[in-house]
Every structure is written in C-alpha cells, then in structure tokens.
Amino acid sequence: MGIEDRLENWSRVVRDPSWQPQYCASWARLAVAMRDAECGAPQAIVSIDVNDGWLVEQAWQKIADPVAKRLLQYHYVHRMPAEMVCRILVRKYGASPHTLKHWKVRLAKAQSIMSHVIDSEVARVQMTKAVRAAAAAVTVTAAPLAA
Numbered sequence: 001m002g003i004e005d006r007l008e009n010w011s012r013v014v015r016d017p018s019w020q021p022q023y024c025a026s027w028a029r030l031a032v033a034m035r036d037a038e039c040g041a042p043q044a045i046v047s048i049d050v051n052d053g054w055l056v057e058q059a060w061q062k063i064a065d066p067v068a069k070r071l072l073q074y075h076y077v078h079r080m081p082a083e084m085v086c087r088i089l090v091r092k093y094g095a096s097p098h099t100l101k102h103w104k105v106r107l108a109k110a111q112s113i114m115s116h117v118i119d120s121e122v123a124r125v126q127m128t129k130a131v132r133a134a135a136a137a138v139t140v141t142a143a144p145l146a147a
Contacts, residue, residue, distance in 0.1 A: 001049075003115045006056055011076040013053025059114065059121040067095050068110035075107065 001009070043094055063069040067089055076086040081101045087094035 001052070003111050003118075006052060006118070007072065007076045007111065007114065009049050009055045010056035010060070011079075012048050013050055013113060014057060014077050016048075055121060055125075056114075056118060059117040062117055062121065063113060065110075065113055067093050067106075068113045071110045072114060 058074060060069065063072075070093055071085060071089060072078045074088060075082070079094075080088075083100060086095070086100040089099055090097055095114065096102075
C-alpha cells in the first residue's frame with residue numbers, strides 16, 4: 001500500500017466514528033451495502049484497514065513540522081480544497097505566501113515526512129514486540145533454574 005492509499009485509509013478511519021471501537025454500527029452499514037448489492041443497486045464497499053489507520057494516526061501525531069502536519073490533516077481528514085488549506089497555513093502557521101503556487105511540492109514533502117515517520121513507527125512497534133518476545137524467552141528459561 002502506497003503512502004497516498006495509507007493517507008486515504010487514515011482519513012476514512014479517523015473521520016468515520018462507526019469504525020471506532022466504541023461504536024457497533026459498522027456491521028450494519030456493511031450488511032445494508034451487501035443487501036443492496038444483491039438487489040442490483042450499485043454500492044461501492046470501501047475496505048478500511050483500521051489497524052493501519054490508527055498506526056498512521058500515531059505517526060501523524062509525532063510529526064514535528066507543524067506545516068506538514070496540518071497540511072495532511074486539512075487535505076485528507078477535513079477534505080479542504082488546496083486554496084483553503086494554503087490560506088490557513090499562511091495565516092495560522094506562518095507558511096510562505098507562495099504555498100499555493102508550490103502545492104504539489106508541499107504535498108509531496110508532507111507525504112515524504114509522513115512516510116518516514118510511519119516507517120520509524122513501524123520499526124518501533126516491531127522492536128517492542130521483539131524485545132517483549134526476548135524478555136519472555138529469558139523469563140521462561142530462567143524460571144526452572146530458580147526452582
């Protein structure tokens with residue numbers, strides 16, 4: 001899955017409260033969509049990877065560049081047009097007044113930053129799992145020696 005697809009998935013997960021654990025209506029939406037598909041009504045079912053969406057959310061929270069962070073939020077989650085995003089970035093976050101002229105470059109830079117942060121977050125999660133597995137293995141082998 002590319003960075004663009006991951007950011008789109010992130011926006012769907014964060015925006016849609018029915019996919020959050022405290023809600024149970026997501027199954028009903030899927031059932032209705034399947035029922036309508038059987039009746040011949042065209043209904044697109046968009047698959048959502050909830051775990052990856054929340055991983056991207058954790059990575060987004062760790063972005064240090066406020067302009068890139070807000071650009072991603074306003075563009076993907078809030079679905080604002082480029083002109084509005086640039087206006088907010090210039091007024092609130094001190095971005096260059098020429099941000100709109102360089103929109104594709106700014107967006108690519110923000111996506112690149114997000115990609116690097118996601119990679120480091122995935123590496124951190126994998127390292128944590130490896131350390132826990134190693135600690136569990138040491139505990140299991142050390143237990144018979146103590147007895």
